[in-house]
Amino acid sequence: MTDPLSSWHRLAGGCVLLDGFHALKHAVRFGAEVPVAVTTDRRAALVLAEELAPDVRDRLDALLTEVPEETYRSLVSRPHPTAVAALAVRPDRQDNLRALELPRSAPVVVLDQPRNLGNTGAVVRLAAGFGATGVVTTGTLDPWHPTVVRGGAGLHFATVVERLTVEELPRGPLFALDPEGEDIRGVKLPDDAVLAFGSERSGLSAQLRSRTDHLLALPMRPKVSSYNLATSVAMALYHWSAGGGASVP
Numbered sequence: 644m645t646d647p648l649s650s651w652h653r654l655a656g657g658c659v660l661l662d663g664f665h666a667l668k669h670a671v672r673f674g675a676e677v678p679v680a681v682t683t684d685r686r687a688a689l690v691l692a693e694e695l696a697p698d699v700r701d702r703l704d705a706l707l708t709e710v711p712e713e714t715y716r717s718l719v720s721r722p723h724p725t726a727v728a729a730l731a732v733r734p735d736r737q738d739n740l741r742a743l744e745l746p747r748s749a750p751v752v753v754l755d756q757p758r759n760l761g762n763t764g765a766v767v768r769l770a771a772g773f774g775a776t777g778v779v780t781t782g783t784l785d786p787w788h789p790t791v792v793r794g795g796a797g798l799h800f801a802t803v804v805e806r807l808t809v810e811e812l813p814r815g816p817l818f819a820l821d822p823e824g825e826d827i828r829g830v831k832l833p834d835d836a837v838l839a840f841g842s843e844r845s846g847l848s849a850q851l852r853s854r855t856d857h858l859l860a861l862p863m864r865p866k867v868s869s870y871n872l873a874t875s876v877a878m879a880l881y882h883w884s885a886g887g888g889a890s891v892p
């Protein structure tokens with residue numbers, strides 16, 4: 644059997660870090676290819692699996708190799724309380740781009756130049772939970788950054804996650820969220836909508852606004868400037884699902 648440390652070092656550059664039990668559990672559950680997974684305590688990890696993820700317990704049993712604490716710490720920048728870490732193969736970009744295209748049965752969420760890694764992870768988690776087609780970011784933030792994957796709890800494998808330019812955004816009616824827009828409560832969001840949200844600091848870019856078909860506002864009382872980005876995505880996806888959009892396959 645190959646020693647996990649040499650596999651890790653050979654694969655780390657081209658793979659996605661799954662940091663912690665929950666990230667590994669979700670990735671395995673949603674079909675990620677996981678070539679190496681380590682823990683400092685296999686028994687404890689399998690007890691967690693029995694309690695929280697019996698559906699993937701046997702696969703985790705086959706995947707996890709116990710390593711000394713020191714080895715584990717040398718592989719991750721910030722040790723996770725569950726002391727589990729793994730590497731997963733990133734989904735193919737061309738497959739992802741095809742999945743984002745029309746026809747679609749659920750919206751694509753666009754984050755226009757997001758800045759905050761935690762917000763972006765939370766949005767991936769929301770998109771996965773609601774069964775959105777995917778999350779596309781514009782700008783410089785890498786939506787597969789380890790901190791985003793950690794924030795997304797490994798759910799990058801349950802939806803499509805890609806970075807594109809505004810020109811490359813998937814086709815479909817573009818609804819951009821902005822406090823100056825029309826009240827979202829009077830609008831039914833179609834299943835093939837592209838739902839765009841602005842950056843935490845400066846809102847929607849001029850480039851994205853110029854492509855927008857409908858500008859929509861979330862209900863908000865006067866004198867409040869705006870909501871947090873991830874909570875705005877949550878409200879918009881909830882509004883879509885409450886209009887009949889499917890949240891389960």
Ligand SMILES: C[S@@+](CC[C@H](N)C(=O)[O-])C[C@H]1O[C@@H](n2cnc3c(N)ncnc32)[C@H](O)[C@@H]1O
Nearest residue numbers: 820821822840841844846860861863869870875
């Ligand atoms: C933190 S806000 C951006 C605030 C920014 N200072 C601005 O000028 O818009 C991040 C994004 O969340 C969405 N958002 C926040 N509050 C909203 C509201 N009341 N209605 C619609 N969208 C909202 C928008 O897409 C916004 O660009």
